[in-house]
Amino acid sequence: MAEASAEPAPTVLDSIKVLDWTDQAGAYAGRLLADLGADVVRVEAVTDSGPWPEERVPSGQGHEVSAFERFVNLNKRSILINTDTPAGRELLSLLAEQADIVLTSGEAPRHWRQAGRTRREQGAPAYVNVSAFGDGAGAGLHADDLVTLAAGGLLSLGGYPDSEPVAVYGSQAYLAGGISGAIAALLGLLAADAGQPGADLDVSAQAVMASALEDAAAEFDLTGVVRRRTGDGLREAGTGTFRCADGWIVVVAGKLGTAAAWDSLVGWLCDQDVPGAEALKGPEWTDLSHRRLPASIAEFQPLMEAATSRMTRAQLYEELQSRRIAAAPVNNIADLLADPQLADRGFFRTVRDAVLDRDVSYPGPPYRLEDHRMPEWTSAPVPGGQTDQVLRDWLGTPDDQLGALRADGAIG
Amino acid sequence: MSEILAGLRVLDFCWIGAGALVTQTLALHGAEVIKIESRARPDNLRVAPPVRPGTSGLDASGYFASRNASKKSFALNMSHPAAVSVARRLARASSVVTSNFRPGVMERWGLSYQELSAGQPDLIYLTMPMQGATGPHSRYAGFGSTIAALSGLVAPSGLPGRVPVGTGTHYPDHVPNPGHALVALLAALVHRNRTGRGGRIELSQFESTTGLLGPAVLRYSVTGNQPSARGNRVPWAAPHGVYPCLGDDTWIAISAGTEAQWAALSGVLARSEPGGDGEPGEDLAADPRFAGLDSRREHEDALDGMVAARTARWDRWELMGRLQAAGVPASVVETTGDVFDDPVLAARRYWRVLEHPVMGPVRNASAPHLWNGQPVSPASPAPLLGQHTEEISTDLLGLSADEYRQLVADGVLW
Numbered sequence: 110m111a112e113a114s115a116e117p118a119p120t121v122l123d124s125i126k127v128l129d130w131t132d133q134a135g136a137y138a139g140r141l142l143a144d145l146g147a148d149v150v151r152v153e154a155v156t157d158s159g160p161w162p163e164e165r166v167p168s169g170q171g172h173e174v175s176a177f178e179r180f181v182n183l184n185k186r187s188i189l190i191n192t193d194t195p196a197g198r199e200l201l202s203l204l205a206e207q208a209d210i211v212l213t214s215g216e217a218p219r220h221w222r223q224a225g226r227t228r229r230e231q232g233a234p235a236y237v238n239v240s241a242f243g244d245g246a247g248a249g250l251h252a253d254d255l256v257t258l259a260a261g262g263l264l265s266l267g268g269y270p271d272s273e274p275v276a277v278y279g280s281q282a283y284l285a286g287g288i289s290g291a292i293a294a295l296l297g298l299l300a301a302d303a304g305q306p307g308a309d310l311d312v313s314a315q316a317v318m319a320s321a322l323e324d325a326a327a328e329f330d331l332t333g334v335v336r337r338r339t340g341d342g343l344r345e346a347g348t349g350t351f352r353c354a355d356g357w358i359v360v361v362a363g364k365l366g367t368a369a370a371w372d373s374l375v376g377w378l379c380d381q382d383v384p385g386a387e388a389l390k391g392p393e394w395t396d397l398s399h400r401r402l403p404a405s406i407a408e409f410q411p412l413m414e415a416a417t418s419r420m421t422r423a424q425l426y427e428e429l430q431s432r433r434i435a436a437a438p439v440n441n442i443a444d445l446l447a448d449p450q451l452a453d454r455g456f457f458r459t460v461r462d463a464v465l466d467r468d469v470s471y472p473g474p475p476y477r478l479e480d481h482r483m484p485e486w487t488s489a490p491v492p493g494g495q496t497d498q499v500l501r502d503w504l505g506t507p508d509d510q511l512g513a514l515r516a517d518g519a520i521g
Numbered sequence: 522m523s524e525i526l527a528g529l530r531v532l533d534f535c536w537i538g539a540g541a542l543v544t545q546t547l548a549l550h551g552a553e554v555i556k557i558e559s560r561a562r563p564d565n566l567r568v569a570p571p572v573r574p575g576t577s578g579l580d581a582s583g584y585f586a587s588r589n590a591s592k593k594s595f596a597l598n599m600s601h602p603a604a605v606s607v608a609r610r611l612a613r614a615s616s617v618v619t620s621n622f623r624p625g626v627m628e629r630w631g632l633s634y635q636e637l638s639a640g641q642p643d644l645i646y647l648t649m650p651m652q653g654a655t656g657p658h659s660r661y662a663g664f665g666s667t668i669a670a671l672s673g674l675v676a677p678s679g680l681p682g683r684v685p686v687g688t689g690t691h692y693p694d695h696v697p698n699p700g701h702a703l704v705a706l707l708a709a710l711v712h713r714n715r716t717g718r719g720g721r722i723e724l725s726q727f728e729s730t731t732g733l734l735g736p737a738v739l740r741y742s743v744t745g746n747q748p749s750a751r752g753n754r755v756p757w758a759a760p761h762g763v764y765p766c767l768g769d770d771t772w773i774a775i776s777a778g779t780e781a782q783w784a785a786l787s788g789v790l791a792r793s794e795p796g797g798d799g800e801p802g803e804d805l806a807a808d809p810r811f812a813g814l815d816s817r818r819e820h821e822d823a824l825d826g827m828v829a830a831r832t833a834r835w836d837r838w839e840l841m842g843r844l845q846a847a848g849v850p851a852s853v854v855e856t857t858g859d860v861f862d863d864p865v866l867a868a869r870r871y872w873r874v875l876e877h878p879v880m881g882p883v884r885n886a887s888a889p890h891l892w893n894g895q896p897v898s899p900a901s902p903a904p905l906l907g908q909h910t911e912e913i914s915t916d917l918l919g920l921s922a923d924e925y926r927q928l929v930a931d932g933v934l935w
Contacts, residue, residue: 246868259774266689288700295707327583437667470742480720
């Protein structure tokens with residue numbers, strides 16, 4: 110609760126300075142810190158050398174820009190520095206000395222090494238690098254999102270038994286690496302608060318993925334069984350993806366569900382007058398190991414789809430949830446924007462984007478901190494859009510020096 | 522490096538998936554995490570497979586062990602009327618209280634944020650209801666896989682024309698939801714260090730996962746285009762896919778995002794003998810259909826078929842090594858067994874073997890970051906149910922031996 114006073118309450122990360130010299134593999138880390146009120150300054154020097162590998166949207170100026178780039182750079186400021194010049198590199202070091210957190214990914218660490226400085230000498234309490242394979246034994250390896258998913262094992266669980274493994278949509282390895290980068294950065298700050306010297310945090314997105322293998326890593330460890338992708342096949346009766354009149358619905362009334370959920374599902378099937386559903390009331394069906402038998406799955410699936418295929422996703426969602434069965438429609442983006450729960454909570458936001466020169470929609474923040482002030486959202490920056498302002502704010506650079514730096518080609 | 526959060530006590534009501542991973546990370550970094558559970562209503566994961574052959578019971582689940590390392594277990598039967606006062610005393614001694622129940626459960630016990638923060642303004646209170654504490658669907662049931670479907674992540678994940686498959690896991694429980702919750706919780710700790718103020722954090726698991734669909738939401742708002750299932754193909758790189766190697770169900774992921782990477786890939790695959798330096802065979806890059814990204818995308822079926830025909834002659838690890846040496850992003854599609862032998866993870870000492878009293882040696886994951894070059898690994902395996910009840914009752918709550926025994930006999934500490 111904000112106290113009554115002339116000054117607005119501080120934001121969660123009020124006055125925390127973050128120097129963000131990342132590419133797509135780490136940029137979401139800075140976005141998360143910016144959402145919480147940190148002053149996140151993006152260094153545009155490395156990543157503008159090539160396009161961000163994501164789907165494009167047309168900009169107001171006729172060219173296309175990356176939707177991913179606009180998403181991960183929301184609420185940041187941007188400074189354009191030519192790191193190929195000694196004056197530019199010096200400027201970068203001065204900024205790093207002012208920062209509480211330095212975030213890097215991609216080519217940035219190499220530039221830093223070429224400048225002859227180790228990370229710890231940058232002076233920031235927390236230096237965080239995000240990469241696919243970490244900055245040690247795997248530092249020389251090349252990766253993108255797909256390759257990272259493969260290296261961490263998650264890709265082996267996606268797809269169908271009769272085809273190659275299939276990756277999850279939406280650059281999840283990049284985003285996951287970014288989340289872990291933000292976590293590492295905040296742990297570094299807390300260590301500094303506790304009086305520890307600066308922390309060098311080397312985040313491996315491969316390791317993030319290897320921690321996301323559900324029970325499959327433990328299954329191999331304890332039993333030696335390698336779990337394979339199951340795709341469209343059910344792992345057990347009661348749990349899976351089922352065809353409905355206008356798409357698909359996911360239902361979980363199995364291993365993680367309760368006995369009540371399974372009973373409720375069978376009750377619903379019987380109420381739908383599905384021929385043969387009464388057989389599922391047999392006592393053997395209450396046993397998970399019975400529901401996992403291939404014969405059981407083969408008996409269950411057509412009974413389930415006989416009922417689900419008659420109804421729409423929205424009908425099934427409401428109907429099954431009213432019976433306390435965990436069910437959810439397989440939504441597309443338009444469905445999300447129309448979802449009554451998200452609408453009721455005012456989840457989606459509109460931001461006037463400075464590059465696209467139009468209003469665009471964003472999902473709201475992933476959490477609510479009701480007792481803290483959250484900053485107003487601002488557009489993802491035009492590259493280099495705040496160069497002078499940042500140098501004034503962080504370094505107190507006077508106007509005549511800004512002109513000299515620009516004349517020397519050190520800043521854009 | 523496990524002492525960063527030393528002195529931070531966390532009263533942890535989280536169970537099953539996402540919440541347990543939040544508090545495990547806190548425990549890895551030195552926080553004292555007191556997990557509240559009971560024999561009356563064990564964490565569902567305690568009764569979930571996998572278990573080592575020959576072991577059984579509430580302390581044998583590998584699923585549970587994989588996300589509760591380094592925590593303490595306090596057996597408290599919350600359905601007993603006397604339990605709430607014990608829980609409140611534990612909360613009073615804690616800096617952070619976490620839960621991921623449906624809305625109303627903590628409130629019913631008198632453990633709402635309002636009640637616990639009265640007189641304790643620096644309390645940080647994390648709650649992770651599936652769809653948030655308010656709204657028409659706030660009481661809906663769900664799991665990671667249903668949240669993934671709701672959030673829009675599943676629909677575009679799969680092969681065109683087939684059932685969408687997502688990750689094949691309860692992904693929201695493992696990455697976005699514990700991850701985002703940790704960001705909020707750690708930021709709140711930073712804030713508290715500076716202001717002395719705590720607060721309530723609410724993470725709707727649906728909203729948190731939908732957040733990762735941000736680029737697609739943004740694009741849809743500009744173009745009206747939905748993402749569609751496209752297998753492993755992407756508009757910005759070709760080849761970009763998963764290709765077979767020698768052996769049963771063995772694969773390599775390859776991505777050629779630049780012309781230089783395409784030329785290098787083609788050069789490696791042109792070797793007539795995998796692993797050898799014999800006469801070069803047909804160079805795919807010489808095929809005019811594959812000149813430039815647009816043309817490769819236009820002939821992607823033929824391209825992928827020809828790449829797959831060549832990768833199928835290679836050992837997967839050898840091909841990965843050759844491609845990486847040539848500058849091509851590539852990795853073996855590691856299985857859930859391969860990750861334990863992965864040389865890069867091994868060099869980071871990512872897996873740590875801990876001796877569990879019931880399960881025997883168990884390989885536990887460390888944090889995904891190295892701290893000044895050192896792994897941040899769990900110090901102790903997942904606790905037995907109630908393993909620390911007596912210790913916490915006497916050392917923290919100051920109960921006498923008689924008081925403790927009475928509460929056990931009454932079925933409160935159970």
